[in-house]
Amino acid sequence: MPITSTFFARTTILLLAAGALALLAIVAASLWLVDRTGEYTEQVLHAQQTRSASSGLLTLLQYAETGQRGYVITADTAYLEPYELGRTRIPEQLQRLRALFAGDATRLAQIERIAGLADEKMGELTQSVELVRTGRVADAVELVRTDRGKVVMDNLRDHLRELIGQIDRSIQTAAGNTRNSADALSWAVIAGALVIALLAGGSVWMSVRYTQDLVAARQEVQELNFSLEERVAERTSDLARANDEIQRFAYIVSHDLRAPLVNVMGFTSELEVSLDVLQRHVAETEKLVEPGQAIEARQAAFEDLPEALRFIRSSTTRMDRLINAILKLSREGRRTLTAERIDMGTMLETAAASVQHQLQSNDGSIIVEKPVPNILSDRLAVEQIFGNLVDNAVKYLDPARPGRIVVRGREQGGQLAYEIEDNGRGIAPQDHERIFELFRRSGVQDQPGEGIGLAHVRTLARRLGGDVTVDSALGRGTVFRVILPRRADGFAAAPGIAVERKTS
Structure with missing residues (x-):
């Protein structure tokens, strides 16, 4: 079935509209997925920062404990450098963790528990260091042997490792979400590209079909025009011949009608002359007969015959004008x-x-x-x-x-x-x-x-x-x-x- 121009126009508009909608859908989905990927990426970065801060806090506590143990054993102040670093940096690290977990009440509670243990641990370390500084090394060693500091440190390790584990799991979740968003974005682009490709293919197919139909229709019209021109030329020639024949016929008929008409007009003129003679004769006869005997003759001579001759004259005159007009039209039609x-x-x-x-x-x-x-x-x-x-x-x-x-x-x-x-x-x-x-x-x-x-x-x-x-x-x-x-x-x-x- 040939594709009509209306169907082609409507289908093309629909395909273009569908393509535009598909493109808008791809753009919208891409923007949404990019936004989600950005959120997941921010979550990963935040989790990495919190993990780094938590690991840094545990490392500082361990450094401080190592420095304290070396100083208690050797009384060498060189071992106090890690301790002093820990004592300065641990409050800063705790404050950083509070800032990173702002708005997360659960995590802030964990940080506060860790901060309490850290204060307790640093207090134990500071006490032993001060005992050594005052020459009470035995008391400092005895304080270490009580394992109070070890218990606190073990609790700190457990809490920080638990926190770091939670952070690692959140990192894995956010990373998985990021990968899923990237995969979804890729599939959305692929699906949209396939839809656009299908629509483009449909448009190309429709255009090719319409062009083929249009070419075929034009060829058919050209063939019809060629045959139509031949038929028109034949009909024109036939009409020209028929028109010439009609004009010749009109001329001949008018000419043939004119001959008897001239005779009728001539005899009418003779009758008019004869009527004058007849009227004079009737007038003279009336004088010789009794009154009333020539009434019918007088009526015929002075009323009936003149009226009939006037009718004949007017009719022949009108017919003469018509014949002259037909002859004029016939001559004009044949004039070059x-x-x-x-x-x-x-x-x-x-x-x-x-x-x-x-x-x-x-x-x-x-x-x-x-x-x-x-x-x-x-x-x-x-x-x-x-x-x-x-x-x-x-x-x-x-x-x-x-x-x-x-x-x-x-x-x-x-x-x-x-x-x-x-x-x-x-x-x-x-x-x-x-x-x-x-x-x-x-x-x-x-x-x-x-x-x-x-x-x-x-x-x-x-x-x-x-x-x-x-x-x-x-x-x-x-x-x-x-x-x-x-x-x-x-x-x-x-x-x-x-x-x-x-x-x-």
Whole structure:
């Protein structure tokens, strides 16, 4: 099933949205995991600091005890250096541990117990050192032998080792959490990359399928266009032949109808002459017969026959105008159009001058707004178009107000638009297209005409490559708009004129 452009657009948008969501999810997960990894890393660093401080405290206590034992045994003050270092640094180390465990009540309680034991141990060490300094070495040795200091030191080792064990376990837990976060981050990135890769693959597949379908559709359209152009060319040729045949048929029929019509009109003229003779004869006969005997003859001679002849005359006259119009349209359809440069301002001024005398009767006016764009087209056809439209505007002015007709022209999208605007009777909306049909008229039929002029105007305009439209409202006036190409296309060229022609 071919992929439609709507389906392609919607699917592409969905894939892009899914890709964007996947990317946002990867970024969000990465940020969260990085944050968690940072927290676990801080926990490891903190635990390492507390372990280092705890181990340092135990080492200082052991150094102090070693220095005290050496001094008691040898009375050599050189052994007091570790003792003095311990006595100075142990309070600092305890304070550091309190700061590191601030906020952890359990650990602070452990530190306080260790601090008490450390104070007790340092007190025992200080007492023995002072005994040696005062020369009471035996008392100092006896104090050591009581094992009071050993018990305190053993308790200190047990508490500090327990604390260090707890810290080691917390370090292991934090390190494990850090590894887990790193692993989770890696898997999240891998999963997100797979999702994006799948979405990208889907987009590529969709694009390839749509492109293939589009290429196939274009090839099919090109083939259809080629066959369509051939069919159009065939139909155009058929229509041109049919149009020529119709025009020839119209010409022949009109010509054949005209011959008997001329006979009918001729015999009608003879009957009119004979009617004068008959009427004189009936008038003279009435003088020779009794009154009332020639009533029927008089009625026939002076009423019935004249009425019948008037009807025949009007009908043949109308038929003669129709046949002449058909012959005119047939000749125009077969006439070869010749392109030449036309000064539209001069042509429209001439058309306006030809109807000026008709407008003077009701104080009317006709104005040609200049400048008017010139055109390269068939002069006779253009003259007939604007001559008919100007005559039509004058013919259907409203006698209730002074007539005003304005003719103007302008460029419009590469073409030329000419307007003939009047303030006449106007045309009903339902008749805007009907007036361009052959033998159709609109409104009150109080003006001579057969309904051929506007049909002829539109036919000529379309032969020139343009069209004629109308915009009108009853009681307000009418605007006829003539759209024509700036340059003739496909016409025969007058001497010295280059004409554009279409190529296929």
